[in-house]
Amino acid sequence: MADCPDSALVPPGHEPRCPVDVTLAALGGRWTPLAVREFLRRGEATYSELSGALPALSDKVLSDRLAQLTSAGVIERHRTPGWPPRVRYILTSQGRALEPVVRSMWEWGTARRDALG
Template identity: 65%
Template sequence: MAHQTVSDMLCTGTDPRPEPDCPVEVTLGVLRGRWTPLVIDQFRAGPRTFGEVAAALPALSDKVLADRLAQLTAAGVLSRHRTPGWPARVRYDLTDRGAALVPVLHAMWQWGADT
């Protein structure tokens, strides 16, 4: 087994640009966009509806919140559950993949707080 180098870990190799399938780039892609970490944080305590997240983050527009929920659902960070009936209720919850991001976000917060 070859030893992993810093260049391998950061996915740069001989090209200074990272590969799009680099795990670091994949993670950054999931976290892209303003508000994304704060939206993820709303689900640490359990499932939430759109309205509950919107009420917790009043400065976040409904359009951006809808975009972030769709982005995080497509990335497998959140799961979307629609309850039949009138009116239909939609709840979002962290997947196992999403729960694994929580310590990553905490480490990023800690790193930022220490600078």
């Protein structure tokens, strides 16, 4: 980990090179890891299903997170023709590869919560 450049030295608009920064760029923002958790549970979901599973998210935040995860290659957006149009978000192989990351976050959070009482 010592070979990672300082995050502050990455110029704005440039892709991070440090693997931790790359991961944080994909998962950054409040609620993003919880959205990924839902995809890992389901494999795919509609906007309504995600909204129901994460009721504390506003529509704007959920829309932003779905766009972020799509841009990062974690999920894909699939639109079904017809009326009304239907959209499903499907976890990609890169998204499935996040399972050990989310599992580690779960385990660390559980241990921290238990330690705090």
